[in-house]
Amino acid sequence: MRDARGQVRRMPGLRLWLSGSWLLILILAAVFAPMISPHDPLEQDLFAARLPPFWQQGADPAFLLGTDSLGRDLLSRMLYGARLALTVALVAGTLTCLVGATLGLIAGYYRGWADLVISRLVDIWMAFPPVLFAILLIAVLGTGLTSIIVAIVVIDWTRFSRVVRAEAMSQGAMDYVASAQVAGRSRLGIALAEILPNVLPTIVALLTLEMGIAVIVEAILSFVNLSISTDQPTWGGMIAEGRTSIYQAWWVLVFPLAALFLTVLSFSQLGEGLKDYFDPVLR
Amino acid sequence: MSDLIYRVKDLRVSFPDLSRKPLFGAAPRIDVLKGLSFDVAKGDVLGIVGGSGSGKSTLGRAMIRLLRPDSGSILFEGTEIAELNEDELRPLRKQFQMIFQDPMSSLNPRRRVGGIIAGPLRLQGFDNIPSRVDEALEMVGLAKRFSERYPHELSGGQRQRVGIARAIALKPDFILADEIVSGLDVSSQAQVLNLLEQLVRELGLTLAFVSHDLSVIRRLCTRIFVLQKGEIVENAPTAELFDNPKSAYTRALLDAIPLPDPDQVWS
Secondary structure (H helix, E strand, O other): OOOOHHHOOOOOOHHHHHHHHHHHHHHHHHHOHHHHOOOOOOOOOHHHOOOOOOOOOOOOOOOOOOEOOOOOEHHHHHHHHHHHHHHHHHHHHHHHHHHHHHHHHHHHHHOHHHHHHHHHHHHHHHOOOHHHHHHHHHHHHOOOHHHHHHHHHHHHHHHHHHHHHHHHHHHHOOHHHHHHHHOOOOHHHHHHHHHHHHHHHHHHHHHHHHHHHHHHHHHHHHHOOOOOOOOOOOHHHHHHHHHHOOOOOHHHHHHHHHHHHHHHHHHHHHHHHHHHHHOOOOO | OOOEEEEEEEEEEEEEOHHHOOOOOOOOEEEEEEEEEEEEEOOOEEEEEEOOOOOHHHHHHHHOOOOOOOEEEEEEOOEEOOOOOHHHHHHHHHHEEEEOOOHHHHOOOOOOHHHHHHHHHHHOOOOOHHHHHHHHHHHOOOOHHHHHOOHHHOOHHHHHHHHHHHHHOOOOOEEEEEOOOOOOOHHHHHHHHHHHHHHHHHHOOEEEEEOOOHHHHHHHOOEEEEEEOOEEEEEEEHHHHHHOOOOHHHHHHHHOOOOOOOOOOOO
């Protein structure tokens, strides 16, 4: 029997390439920010305030993307802002995923009273308005990187546990689970070795989505000045500053906003792309 | 007595009826198996027939302890297994295996065929696993290279062969086959049935074949249980049951078998 199935290879796809490249650029920018920034992100020069980006009249080639109303270099501030955005995305996203997915798997596969407790908790949690919840938490915990991360994990774990619970329940009803039981696999073994691998594509897609959401939450908190200390450049803080001078210097608002938009979009597209890539049925 | 593999007494299984559960308190229970008693001799090919909801799948699943019975006794090769918990059952599991109805759902989509067959062998502590996997594949008529495939890359009949290979790789004493051909097209059905017939002959398996299709059962089985509403209404050797059905329900089932009509003309 001739068969060419082994030779069929699906390309990783354009969206995986595009989103992956943007995130790679961002990671490099964040890691090497002190080396590649043309200026100190905090250095003020009131004589060079509100300089436009390089292609406009009156631009100073030393400030590629222009300056804000205090004369600070936008490009340098964005590079440093990427550090916070990415740290929050990776750490908060991963922690949220671990907490939420674990609880979801327990609720969806073990059912019973564990499911009852976790599901009621999720219902109660989801009734809080998330942004207000975050602001409240930060107000209690105090500002700082750890507080942002804790706030995101505490608020957003429900997103994972709901989806993973539903997925684990539908996988748990499949016959391969019964078949593993017939083979003598323990409950924990079934949850980890049979169900988890089948829920993993969903978890990966959610994880990258959550990383994008973490970036947004961080920006919102910075926007309302509840992120880290105000002298550190953040995208949300830059957007807040740019808002006040939108008619005089649009670029102060638009560049960090574009970076934020592209980053969140790339995270969600990366998740979709990876989901397709890892799924043996679609591959 | 030593040639009995199963001795079942007064087996009762019930499920909670969640659609009629009151707001507070436990749901009322539906009796699915109402006190069944029977013996299965070693080497028997047992057919379990009955309509939808007659409890035939439940009976099979209780026999291999995928379900915990409410009461009653299940002696498997002299060991009482009705009350054992999962940990106590684990070492016995290699002796009774199951082939599932829907091979798409019963094969983990993220494992290759080789891994699917090797899984139970590994769990039950067998040695020489790769050679046992190859041997099982060969017995069900699949080439070795299939062990590198994922289930979705196989046809329905091939998938069901993998399900059979997984069960026989453990060399069990008893196999439950739950509606294993009902999801297949007619030619795959015939192939899978031929294979099963051959395996029963070669391995001396004791097999319980759950089906709603009497013509399939007739071909394969030596003894038939007819189930209706959770009770065995007839328990007889195949030839006897087909020649001289005792219960009215069995007669109704027999009458429902579509027989080829030589007078049929397509015009």
